[in-house]
Amino acid sequence: SYVLTQPPSVSVAPGQTARIACGGISFGTKSVHWYQQKSGQAPVLVVYDVSDRPSGIPERFSGSNSGNTAALTISRVEAGDEADYYCQVWDDSSDHPVFGGGTKLTVL
């Protein structure tokens, strides 16, 4: 079954761009979904199907796939973006959704 790998932490200054990577499989055209989880709260979907955003999610959040890496990019980072971020895909080999281990985004 799939094992998705994410860096444990990413730090960025306010106003800069944060890139959170997700690896471990060949993403190709595979759909990837991303969640934001602030401390003590439930996860919130921020990007689905690689690059689509749910209603209410700022355009600053974008997603991409390239080869063996998927990425969530947050432009013009704000203090309120500080959270854990998880990638998720459908595991074809074992027929269920799987999550990456999560990346803690710190806004300096």
Add this chain to the structure above:
Amino acid sequence: QLQLQESGPGLVKPSETLSLTCSVSGGSISTYSFYWGWLRQPPGKGLEWIGSIYYSGNTYYNPSLKSRVTISVDTSKNQFSLNMNSMTAADTAMYFCARHGAGWPRERFWYFDLWGLGTLVTVSS
């Protein structure tokens, strides 16, 4: 707007069975468009999908938990439930209910767009 809320005991003894319910308000659970799922998150760790159910009763389970888990739906009460037996300390976690799409291919539609607040379950004697 649609909301999900988990309920159940916060403390379970080792070897006992956990029973949680997710109540859906602001809309019907009997929709063609969505599945209703359970996920969990041990303290300080990542997310794990447990299983999902359609309003008709069709279920999917995480292979690693399948032998211990039963998910059921009660459309008359607009709720669905999780039973997990043989609980151990390793099952201590925040348990969330959530909604995901029912479309095909599943890789495009199985994302969780609405979540409950979660309920903390501790396994301890």
